[in-house]
Amino acid sequence: MKFGLGFRQEKSLATMLFLAVPLSLFAVFFFYPIGYTLYLSFHEWNGISPTMNPVGFKNYLNIAKSPHFRTALLNNGKWFIFYLLFPPGLGLLLALLINKGVKKGGIFETIFFLPNAITLIAVACIWRWLYTPGYGVFNEILRRVGLPGWTQNWLGNPQIATYSVMIAVLWAEVGVFFIIYFAGLRNIPQALIDAAKLDGASSFKIFKYITWPMLAPSTVIVVAFSVIGAIKIFDLIYALTRGGPAYFTSVLAVFMYEVSFNRFQMGQGAAVGVILFLLAAAVIGPYLIYSTRKVEAVRQ
Amino acid sequence: MKRKVLLLVVLGIFVLSGLPVFAVDTGNVVDIWHYWTAGREAQSINWLMESFRKKYPEISVEDRAIPGSTAELRQQLGVAFMGGNPPELFQVGIGYGLKSYADAGRLMPITDVWTEINGNKMFPEGIAKMIVFDNEAWAVPLNIHTINTVWYNVNIFKKYNLKEPKTWEEFKHVCRVLKEKDVEPIAAAGFWSVYALYPFLITTLGPKGYAALGQGEISFTGEKKVREAFELFKEMWVDNLMENWTGYSWAEAAQPLMKGKAAMYFCMGDWLAALLENEGMEPIKEFDFFLAPGTRNMIIGQVDALALTKGSDAPNLAKTFLEFCASTEGQRAFNRYKGSVAANLKTPSEFYGPIMSKIYHLLHKPETQFMPNLSFLMPPDFYTQFYTEIEKYAVNPTDETLDEVLNELERLRSEAFMEGKWVNWGW
Numbered sequence: 001m002k003f004g005l006g007f008r009q010e011k012s013l014a015t016m017l018f019l020a021v022p023l024s025l026f027a028v029f030f031f032y033p034i035g036y037t038l039y040l041s042f043h044e045w046n047g048i049s050p051t052m053n054p055v056g057f058k059n060y061l062n063i064a065k066s067p068h069f070r071t072a073l074l075n076n077g078k079w080f081i082f083y084l085l086f087p088p089g090l091g092l093l094l095a096l097l098i099n100k101g102v103k104k105g106g107i108f109e110t111i112f113f114l115p116n117a118i119t120l121i122a123v124a125c126i127w128r129w130l131y132t133p134g135y136g137v138f139n140e141i142l143r144r145v146g147l148p149g150w151t152q153n154w155l156g157n158p159q160i161a162t163y164s165v166m167i168a169v170l171w172a173e174v175g176v177f178f179i180i181y182f183a184g185l186r187n188i189p190q191a192l193i194d195a196a197k198l199d200g201a202s203s204f205k206i207f208k209y210i211t212w213p214m215l216a217p218s219t220v221i222v223v224a225f226s227v228i229g230a231i232k233i234f235d236l237i238y239a240l241t242r243g244g245p246a247y248f249t250s251v252l253a254v255f256m257y258e259v260s261f262n263r264f265q266m267g268q269g270a271a272v273g274v275i276l277f278l279l280a281a282a283v284i285g286p287y288l289i290y291s292t293r294k295v296e297a298v299r300q
Numbered sequence: 301m302k303r304k305v306l307l308l309v310v311l312g313i314f315v316l317s318g319l320p321v322f323a324v325d326t327g328n329v330v331d332i333w334h335y336w337t338a339g340r341e342a343q344s345i346n347w348l349m350e351s352f353r354k355k356y357p358e359i360s361v362e363d364r365a366i367p368g369s370t371a372e373l374r375q376q377l378g379v380a381f382m383g384g385n386p387p388e389l390f391q392v393g394i395g396y397g398l399k400s401y402a403d404a405g406r407l408m409p410i411t412d413v414w415t416e417i418n419g420n421k422m423f424p425e426g427i428a429k430m431i432v433f434d435n436e437a438w439a440v441p442l443n444i445h446t447i448n449t450v451w452y453n454v455n456i457f458k459k460y461n462l463k464e465p466k467t468w469e470e471f472k473h474v475c476r477v478l479k480e481k482d483v484e485p486i487a488a489a490g491f492w493s494v495y496a497l498y499p500f501l502i503t504t505l506g507p508k509g510y511a512a513l514g515q516g517e518i519s520f521t522g523e524k525k526v527r528e529a530f531e532l533f534k535e536m537w538v539d540n541l542m543e544n545w546t547g548y549s550w551a552e553a554a555q556p557l558m559k560g561k562a563a564m565y566f567c568m569g570d571w572l573a574a575l576l577e578n579e580g581m582e583p584i585k586e587f588d589f590f591l592a593p594g595t596r597n598m599i600i601g602q603v604d605a606l607a608l609t610k611g612s613d614a615p616n617l618a619k620t621f622l623e624f625c626a627s628t629e630g631q632r633a634f635n636r637y638k639g640s641v642a643a644n645l646k647t648p649s650e651f652y653g654p655i656m657s658k659i660y661h662l663l664h665k666p667e668t669q670f671m672p673n674l675s676f677l678m679p680p681d682f683y684t685q686f687y688t689e690i691e692k693y694a695v696n697p698t699d700e701t702l703d704e705v706l707n708e709l710e711r712l713r714s715e716a717f718m719e720g721k722w723v724n725w726g727w
Binding site (some may be wrong): 049154155 | 373374377378400401403404491545547548549554680681684688692696708
């Protein structure tokens, strides 16, 4: 017995001490920035002045009036749909194909994951080169195969620019989704599938009644990744189009960067950050609660 | 035991390094922050510093290149100001950018230096107006980049017997001939539409009206000449642009000009000359420029300057450096590689290449007026939205879009007016 404490007291003191470090770090690097961003969103500040002016809800009202904000919000909606459907869908498809045809999937895991290991700025350089209208690889291929009419202004046409960026993102990020699903597939007991086959179940039925439900834990992670990806998407858009032409490919994170660092309206930028945070919390929070319960149910 | 000793030593170093007695003494070093990170730009600042070191070997001068542009430098400065450890000098644009630092109380006036060098005579009046405000001078300009330059492929012009257009009618004729010969008249890139609008604003509003627009004094919806400028912009520029121009960066858009697929590159800054030369084109013989019609007696320019921070450890040494920067020697050192002309009008011209020499002589004609880039006149918040709206119209130049754009700009102008953001620069 040390410091005159009982065993239980000593244990709880040790627990508290061990928890104090991560909790302090969490408070300093997580709660404080969130709180400070909220505080900043009610002020006007140009980033260099020693003082800030309180302005109430003015920053939020200015944002609401901005057509750029509305376009960015709409584009985030498009990214939300994209992220929910395409990276998980393609990731699952690749995982199913590889799982069925190959005994050791390591080489494919590496191949599909490789783009994810490349820094996004390099990815953007590659895709910018592919998409350049005059001498870019895609347009050159189309011209050489006799389809010059199909050439596109991939990143400069407001009608298609967002979708062009989506293809680049799909290439860069599908590897993560593939790996999560591939790991999930490898964890499904082969005996279950063999039993179903003996009972005469078709491949589709095996997928519907065994594989897909057993992949629920993977799907929870994948969908969470998708939602977070859709809300925080910034790097590739900024590096490929900077939100342009005009602001047709912009999203909330790009808008936040522009307002904060090009227009020097730190308060307004913080207000966009708060809106992004609330959107993320509103979408991800209920989903995580629901899906965790569902996974527990599947496990039981 | 050894581990404990090592840990104590490391902790000791940390603690001691925090004490003032062990802190690095920066009182004798002039520290300069900028974003001239690579190529000719890096060469320019290096050459300037080397020249200074030769003349003042007793003064230490160091620089730090921040990758990026104004935004990234401003972020770093913001942190340095808050930490109480800013550099002595930093790169800044004249006009509104400079004023925002001065208004925030982050700058030390350099009126004594300005008076000593007779800055009002040394630099063009248009530049002095944007450096001297609130009865103080705040920076020393290093150079002028010209942006109303229309670059052209000399071989194409020769082949079709075209002459440098002096009026918009002549410009229209040149574009018509080029289209007939299946040559794209104008190369352009996304993000840069705003520069192309300036000559049209000056054509319809005049230089004073252009400056008044930059000072928030002219309504976008109430003044017919603003609309006329946009319509002329569409007729002369947008309708003659190469296909898919929005998908190119400014450097990529130079390729069609070099390959002879496009004939002109309209209102791209004089930094384009360096790129074209690097790609093997011979100035004057293979590419040349003329000033955009409507702006033939003016240089629309942007200026890099150095400002002194408040709280600088070595303000007097920094002022010596600023005086050197203003001198013909300093200006010559900086502009030798930069691809810009010296802001000090007394700097001789013998070191310039053929393109810069031509700009130099245009700048020194008695009738030439220096006009600032609108980004120096307008609040950054407004200007960022202004250039985005211009691009929106350039991408879809319909009457409906023009109405939308002008209404939005007018809303933003009024909002900035209500907040007292417009500055009268004395134009």
